């Protein structure tokens with residue numbers, strides 16, 4: 001089949017890899033003018049590690065991992081009040097890998113670029129489905145027809161808006177905002193992060209082993225804010241307003257945000273939909289079921305979703321001959337097999353992580369902050385600390401492995 005994918009970050013290239021392995025011809029259209037290399041730390045855990053291994057990428061992904069050592073918690077004067085091992089801070093179990101999103105996207109692009117047609121700097125403008133094709137128009141390229149179209153274009157998916165309706169129906173604000181951007185590494189951080197918590201406002205800074213610069217990170221609680229997603233100046237103002245009068249390095253980091261070429265600001269949100277497929281069009285990754293950055297599982301859900309979706313798409317000719325397409329499972333489209341049925345419990349288990357994680361990431365009161373710092377200082381001295389530490393990552397590990405991967 002000829003299959004069009006929108007989005008070349010994690011889910012898109014991973015899906016392209018598996019579709020070409022299954023014998024399909026794939027085109028990926030990406031709105032950005034080139035592969036977006038920047039980003040932030042993301043985790044590959046549980047079943048997603050198995051997917052990476054099946055792709056033959058495990059050694060390269062491990063070699064590109066962030067190699068973080070520790071997190072330091074500082075008070076308003078910059079004084080260290082507690083530390084935490086990096087693996088524990090990231091909630092990682094043995095075998096899980098932390099990598100910069102851009103490095104992962106580059107590796108996925110590298111192993112697909114010879115077999116996949118990548119079109120950068122373009123975007124789909126309309127999708128019209130008829131009996132045997134989806135007719136697609138683009139902002140730049142001439143119109144084309146494809147057998148299937150998949151939206152792997154993230155939280156604010158274009159394909160979702162075109163095929164399923166406006167995002168207001170599906171994107172749920174979790175009561176927090178996140179901002180991240182590059183700053184000079186003025187603290188000389190070496191594979192470590194610094195975190196400063198104030199009530200309702202967390203600020204931090206980290207540098208991985210690959211970085212010459214550092215990343216500034218902000219997470220704050222807030223009801224929904226009104227702004228235009230293309231108006232970066234307004235987003236900078238909203239961030240500055242939220243962190244007015246904050247201490248530690250916050251004023252300096254905010255002063256540097258105007259120079260950052262990769263300023264990112266968004267609501268921490270989840271995508272919840274009853275269906276991820278309609279006729280010949282499907283969604284995968286954040287576009288379908290974004291669990292939010294607070295879950296720490298968006299990347300893993302994307303990798304696993306890509307693997308399952310590609311495996312579940314029956315060959316059209318083989319399907320027609322064997323009657324697979326005629327014999328449609330009730331409630332499911334004929335083109336995407338049991339994709340939704342297999343992925344939904346896994347996606348939902350990972351979405352459930354976000355609410356609990358957020359409570360620990362953005363603390364509500366000074367009392368909570370004092371208690372968390374006290375516990376972090378006490379932990380290394382407690383008998384049975386290993387079991388307690390294991391329990392922290394156990395919930396994430398359970399969700400990350402809550403799927404059995406078929407051998408397609």
Ligand SMILES: Cc1cc2nc3c(=O)[nH]c(=O)nc-3n(C[C@H](O)[C@H](O)[C@H](O)COP(=O)(O)OP(=O)(O)OC[C@H]3O[C@@H](n4cnc5c(N)ncnc54)[C@H](O)[C@@H]3O)c2cc1C
Nearest residue numbers: 007009010011031042043153154158285286293296298299
């Ligand atoms: C600040 C932050 C921190 C995060 N931390 C973690 C973490 O610790 N652990 C973790 O697992 N995950 C984390 N995530 C989530 C993770 O990055 C995503 O879940 C994951 O990247 C999803 O991959 P995706 O390919 O579905 O979507 P995305 O990575 O969002 O990629 C979508 C792609 O589609 C492109 N696109 C958008 N619109 C169009 C269009 N109209 N036409 C064509 N292309 C388009 C975009 O340019 C982009 O390349 C974090 C996310 C953020 C924002």
